[in-house]
Structure formats: C-alpha cells, structure tokens
Amino acid sequence: MSQRKSLGLVALIAIPGLFLGLIFTMLLLLAPAKPAVATCGSAVSVVIDADTKVEGYTGEQLKNAAAIMGAGKALDLSVKGQMISVMVSLGESGLRVLDYGDGPGPDSRGLFQQRDNGAWGSYADRMDPAISATNFINALQKVEGWELLEPTIAGNKVQRNADPYHYQKYWPEAVKLVQALSDGQFVLEGSDCAIPGQSGAGDDYPWKDSPTxxxxxxxxxxxxxxxxxxxxxxxxxxxxxxxxxxxxxxxxxxxxxxxxxxxxxxxxxxxxxxxxxxxxxxxxxxxxxxxxxxxxxxxxxxxxxxxxxxxxxxxxxxxxxxxxxxxxxxxxxxxxxxxxxxxxxxxxxxxxxxxxxxxx
The missing domain is CATH 3.90.1720.10 (endopeptidase domain like (from Nostoc punctiforme))
Known part of the structure; x- marks a missing residue:
C-alpha cells in the first residue's frame, strides 16, 4: 500500500512537470530568436544612415562601401567576400566612382576601375556602384577556391593587375569598414577573416629585451x-x-x-x-x-x-x-x-x- 502511494506521489509530481516542460518548450519556439553572430562564411546586411561615421572616410565613400556590401548580400556573398570586394575598390579607386583611368588602363572607370572590354558592361554599368560591384562579385565567385586564397590573391585573379599583392595593405581598412557598416557582430577568428600579420613591419618581436x-x-x-x-x-x-x-x-x-x-x-x-x-x-x-x-x-x-x-x-x-x-x-x-x-x-x-x- 505504501509502495503504491509512493508511486502515485511520484506520478502527481511528474505530470505537472511534464505540462510545464511542454509550455516552456512552446514559449521557446514562439519567442523571437536572438540574432546569430555571423561567421566568415555568412553574409551581413548593411546599416548606414546620415549619422554613420567612420574615421578617415567621407559620406560618399561610406555609401559606396555600403553599395558593395549590399550587392554582396544580394548574391549571398560571405563576409570575407564582402571584405575582399571593399578591399579591391579601396585599392582601385579609394571607394570613389572615378570617371577616368590610368596609364595601363585609360579606359578604366568606376569603383573597380573596370575596363571597356565588354566584360564589365556598359559605361553606365561601370559607373553605377551597385551594378559594378555585382559584376565584380560575379567574377569573384567564378574563381575556383577563391575563399581559400589570401584576399589580395583572390582580388588579383579577378582584376588581373600586375602586382598580385597590391591590395594587401587595404585589407585592414576593408575589415574595419565592413564591421562598421554591418548589422551585427561577426567572428574574426583563424585565418579566414583575421587581419593579416604585419610581415615586414620590422623588429616588432615582443620579447626582444628578454635574456637568451x-x-x-x-x-x-x-x-x-x-x-x-x-x-x-x-x-x-x-x-x-x-x-x-x-x-x-x-x-x-x-x-x-x-x-x-x-x-x-x-x-x-x-x-x-x-x-x-x-x-x-x-x-x-x-x-x-x-x-x-x-x-x-x-x-x-x-x-x-x-x-x-x-x-x-x-x-x-x-x-x-x-x-x-x-x-x-x-x-x-x-x-x-x-x-x-x-x-x-x-x-x-x-x-x-x-x-x-x-x-x-
């Protein structure tokens, strides 16, 4: 008898717990999910308004960076790809829509200094930030294994400029801009999105005064x-x-x-x-x-x-x-x-x- 009473007591305790568990589970399912922290493999949306400021950049440059990131988001481009795209534009035009080229490419125009060779659309396309960025990103995504390449190498395989390492010095600024203009935090771990080390920076060894x-x-x-x-x-x-x-x-x-x-x-x-x-x-x-x-x-x-x-x-x-x-x-x-x-x-x-x- 006492054994049956004990079992009944357990059942009475357990059943309310079961109902509470179901209710809690439903609340979790109905509750708004917290935004996930992005990784280098996911795209980020752009957040920019008249009050957005990034030291060292004009409003025009920020709008152009935002246009590049927006084009990347529309094409489901990863954070790393968005950074590469901004980096290349920094290296080509300083994030400005240029209506002139240079010595090696006098017909180059726009944010990415795209040539008038039929590969980058019309003059109007090359002068349009969103369209020119979309064309650059489409070309980047066709580069086999681009996500495994060093950013400057990936950019070079699209632009085919003489120096494959021309863009390397612009990578830290591209990271800073994408962080500043994105809608949330993202992880900068490992080699994928991390700012490259300062090779060639000189004697920055941290323990140069330690005894040998x-x-x-x-x-x-x-x-x-x-x-x-x-x-x-x-x-x-x-x-x-x-x-x-x-x-x-x-x-x-x-x-x-x-x-x-x-x-x-x-x-x-x-x-x-x-x-x-x-x-x-x-x-x-x-x-x-x-x-x-x-x-x-x-x-x-x-x-x-x-x-x-x-x-x-x-x-x-x-x-x-x-x-x-x-x-x-x-x-x-x-x-x-x-x-x-x-x-x-x-x-x-x-x-x-x-x-x-x-x-x-």
Whole structure:
C-alpha cells in the first residue's frame, strides 16, 4: 500500500512537470530568436544612415562601401567576400566612382576601375556602384577556391593587375569598414577573416629585451609564450606565423608543442620542414612575403646541426628577397633582429601558410 502511494506521489509530481516542460518548450519556439553572430562564411546586411561615421572616410565613400556590401548580400556573398570586394575598390579607386583611368588602363572607370572590354558592361554599368560591384562579385565567385586564397590573391585573379599583392595593405581598412557598416557582430577568428600579420613591419618581436639562454645558461633560461627560448630564430619565425594567422596575443594559436597534429614538438629549425609536411601546409621554392625561409643544416651558412629559419620580408624582381629574422648573425650581434638580401636559390625551401600562394 505504501509502495503504491509512493508511486502515485511520484506520478502527481511528474505530470505537472511534464505540462510545464511542454509550455516552456512552446514559449521557446514562439519567442523571437536572438540574432546569430555571423561567421566568415555568412553574409551581413548593411546599416548606414546620415549619422554613420567612420574615421578617415567621407559620406560618399561610406555609401559606396555600403553599395558593395549590399550587392554582396544580394548574391549571398560571405563576409570575407564582402571584405575582399571593399578591399579591391579601396585599392582601385579609394571607394570613389572615378570617371577616368590610368596609364595601363585609360579606359578604366568606376569603383573597380573596370575596363571597356565588354566584360564589365556598359559605361553606365561601370559607373553605377551597385551594378559594378555585382559584376565584380560575379567574377569573384567564378574563381575556383577563391575563399581559400589570401584576399589580395583572390582580388588579383579577378582584376588581373600586375602586382598580385597590391591590395594587401587595404585589407585592414576593408575589415574595419565592413564591421562598421554591418548589422551585427561577426567572428574574426583563424585565418579566414583575421587581419593579416604585419610581415615586414620590422623588429616588432615582443620579447626582444628578454635574456637568451646563452646569457643565463640553459638551467636558468626561460621560454617565451610560444615555448621556444627567447630571441632564437624559431621563436621569431613562429611569432610571425601567429601574427599572419590572426593570433597576435596570448593565448597564441600556434605553439612549439601544439603545432604538429601528431603531438611532436615543432622543434629546432632542422625539423620545421617535416613539421610543415606533417601539418599538411604547402612548401615550395619561390619566395613569398610572410613565408618562412627554411635552411637545412649547413645550407647558406646555417648552423651545421640545427639549420636556420627566417621570414620573407620583401620579394624583389631580380630573383632576390629581403629576409628578416633573429639570431642570424655571428657574435656579438647574435640573438638580435637582422635583415639581409638573399638570392632565392640559397634556402632549402620556403614554408607557406595555408592561404599563401607562390608568387608567379
């Protein structure tokens, strides 16, 4: 009897809970959904009015940026694509509808300096912000794998301008504008939408005043947040990798102990090519700004045991490049920042980031 009463009591308690659960579920379904935070793979809508201000830009420029973003939204273009479109217009016209061209393209017109070759519509089309942006975006979406390319490379494949890296310096401003003119927040993580690192910015290594292991001895030496000894070539190179992959502060995305997917440490310079191969990142023989320069042991005067790594700061037209790094000079100038001009055939390989292509 007491057992049946107990079961009945449980039933009486459970049934109201069931009804309450159903009501709560219905309320959740009927309640307005919170706007989702956008990612690089989704498009954002434009919000702009007479009071919208972005430092450094006129109302005309903001309206043109908004027209580009609106054209992207209409074509379901991702946030990254909207940024690329704004970036290219910044690099071509400064977000202005120009009624003139330049030396290489005297017939170029509009926001994207589109040529009078039949590919970009009529003169009126090229001078119309929305139509010219739509035509640019349609061409961008036809580029195979454009979303995996570095933004300036993707833009170049549409515009076919002489310098594939012409647009690179406009990317941070494009990110800022799309953020300012969008209808909500979106995620800027990883390499997809992150502002590229400042390769070639000079000695911005954060731990340049930290003691080296040679100064204090290995028993007392500390490691940087990247888990390499301070002011070693590998620490500087991995700092640049983190920067370019959108990770310029702690917690850093790539560490000595977590870079390789097989759990092994990235290690000294001698193992970096293997580390890249294990991670599945590309390598090649052509210098590319921001790529890691890899010297096998003894190559190009590198240490005969550990080799050396550095970073490409600038690529020249004569087959040379400017290299930057740490600990590339003999004492007493070791463990300091250096730059030097190197022939492209001296290093053993160039180690690229996932979105980098070899410069043709």
């Amino acid at each position: 292991w040679m100064q204090v001895g290995t028993n007392d030496a500390s490691t940087s947040p990247l888990n390499f000894y301070y002011r070693e070539c590998v620490d500087f190179a991995l700092w640049r990798v983190n920067q370019q992959m959108g990770s310029a502060g702690e917690p850093f995305k790539f560490l000595n102990g977590t870079f390789r997917p097989d759990g092994q440490r990235l290690g000294s310079a001698v193992t970096w090519k293997t580390g890249w191969d294990t991670k599945g990142w590309p390598t090649g023989n052509t210098p590319r700004v921001g790529a890691v320069v890899w010297y096998a042991p003894g190559a190009g005067g590198a240490d005969p045991t550990f080799g050396h790594v550095a970073v490409v700061k600038e690529v020249k037209d004569d087959g040379t490049y400017v290299e930057e790094g740490y600990n590339g000079n003999p004492p007493p100038d070791d463990h300091n920042y250096y730059t030097r001009i190197v022939s492209s055939d001296v290093p053993s390989a160039f180690l690229y980031l996932p979105t980098q292509e070899e410069k043709k």
